[in-house]
Amino acid sequence: MSNYVDRFDAFDRIVHWTLAVSFILLVLSGLGLFAHTFFGYFGLFGGPQQGIMAHKIAGVVFLVCSVLLFLRHMGELCRFDADDRRWIVKMGGYLSRRHEDIPQGKFNAGQKLFGIFSFVAALVMGITGYVIWEPTAFGRELTQFSLMLHGLFFVLWMVGMIVHVYLATIGNPGTLEGMLYGQVRKAWARKHASKWFQKVAGNR
Amino acid sequence: MKRKAFLVDTTRCTACRSCQVACKQWNKLEADSTVNRGSYENPPDLTPMLYNQIHFIEQDRGEDLRWLFINRRCLHCADAGCVKVCPSAGALYHTREGLVAYNRDKCIECHYCVNGCPFDVPRYDARRKVTKCHGCSDRVQNGLLPACVKACPTKTLQFGDRDQLIAEARAAGKKLYGEKDLGGLGVLYVLDDEPGTYRLPKNPAIPASIFFWKDVVKPLGILGFWGALGAAALHYVTVGPKKIDAPDEQQHKGGE
Ligand code: SF4
Ligand code: SF4
Ligand code: SF4
16 A cells, blocks of 8 residues: 555646746846845846846746636635634644644645735735836836835745745655655645545545 | 035026927937927926926916926935835946936836836836936036036026035025925925925925835845744754654544
8 A cells, every 4th residue: 555645736736836936036036126235136037137027927927827726726725614723823833842733634724824825925916016017107106006015025925935945845844745746645644634634545 | 525406496487498408409319299288388298308397387367377487307316216216236326416317228127216206207218228317417527517507598597516505595585495305305496386386295205115115125025034044944943843753643533
């Protein structure tokens, strides 16, 4: 019997990593617009104008992938039950070494919140990005507000992404495998997503 | 170097528009083609090829027509919103005289600056680069008056040592617009009415969103980045990772 269960199908994985690559391109091409310190990053794209163009293209890819991922997992992400509330109260047990036994579905409450945040933030970035695509196309106040929101949500993204990467890699060994080749170890599933594991294991 | 400034005494202006023409000539700017809108004001706004413009305020007062004129242009703010938002260091900059000039070669065509400006001044040319009044920094550096000032026949436009211009205007009992705003404007106006009448903000300031973006969000970003990295590192070495095979985790009534 296999030691693994399927977690993400190939489509999910491809969209997720396309999203990740576009995110990295967005950060690298956008940093030069965020602060003088990072102006040199435009060099990676062959110049500021090319960097801005890359930012726009990566932005569209990023938005499309975000919407796709959200639509595919919307059902799981937007349903919170008593266990999820318990998870949130206990901060997912991340504040102590002891294992908190809070049964979770395919995604734990933190992942759900992050999933919803990602989607909302992607929409905000998309809409404000559209307004500042050509910063003289819309009214001045709308453009000024969009520039500010675009910067603010970039900062929130950055923080969210650091937490996401940490928790999905060294913070929770075994998690990354699910996104790399689609399967996680059964022990991982039992520990991190017991309700989901029961459901998929029961189906066997 | 002492700060230089323009003083625009609108009460003297006859709307001859020598300044508009002189600027075009010195800066080799083509004419804009416009349409007759039933006013002598022409063009109706600053354009990529019009760095200063005489704005006509035409008020119908029964029998009378009240005519006010104002020379619109970049106000050469000390605390300039355009410089604040420009991502390319040196594309927009303060000259030694305190004028806000620009280097088109460094402009990256992002078009942020017009949104940072409290007065909606910068425009973009056919190459998508920034254009606006640069205070004739080239002339000023060589001891000449700005072209528009030189051409003004009524002494509406004056240029010189900022403190001295202020002192003279005070001595003549004139009230100045822009003495303290935005770190002190490089274009001081003597107005004949409320600033609003001349399409000038009463208390000019960096737009609120722009201030929040540059002075709150940006520092917050640096804090957030290092804070999040630090928190993750701290978590890893104190609480540690949630290992799959950590003892005491299994068989604790798994899925109840
Ligand atoms: S358009 Fe040019 S001058 Fe204006 S903010 Fe962008 S880089 Fe700076
Ligand atoms: S008036 Fe506008 S363009 Fe001129 S210095 Fe001030 S912010 Fe810059
Ligand atoms: S100072 Fe020079 S660039 Fe500015 S409006 Fe006058 S002539 Fe034009």
